[in-house]
Amino acid sequence: MAVWLQYSLVVVVVVVVVVVVVVVVVVVVVVVVVVVVVVVKVVVVVVVVVVVVVVVVVVVVAVVVEVGLVP
Known part of the structure; x- marks a missing residue:
């Protein structure tokens, strides 16, 4: 259970980082x-x-010039 929890936390962190990067790129x-x-x-x-x-x-x-105002 603990290993699964660790991997799910890693997945959540990776997803959050990817979403933040995508949002920043879109805003830029x-x-x-x-x-x-x-x-x-x-x-x-x-x-x-x-x-x-x-x-x-x-x-x-x-x-x-045409009218001749300039000599």
């Missing part, structure tokens, strides 16, 4: 995915803003 993966999604969103917003600013500057410069 979820956190990494969330961080990557947030970073990608921020990068996309920054790229869009930069493109819009560049287009506006190019259009303004083209209009100013």
Whole structure:
């Protein structure tokens, strides 16, 4: 009986450790995915803003040169 109890305790400990490791891995993966999604969103917003600013500057410069305000 004592040997069976020892083995069952070992099995319980192993199962608990495996469950904890799996939960930690899942949490880490979820956190990494969330961080990557947030970073990608921020990068996309920054790229869009930069493109819009560049287009506006190019259009303004083209209009100013076309109108002849710049010698």
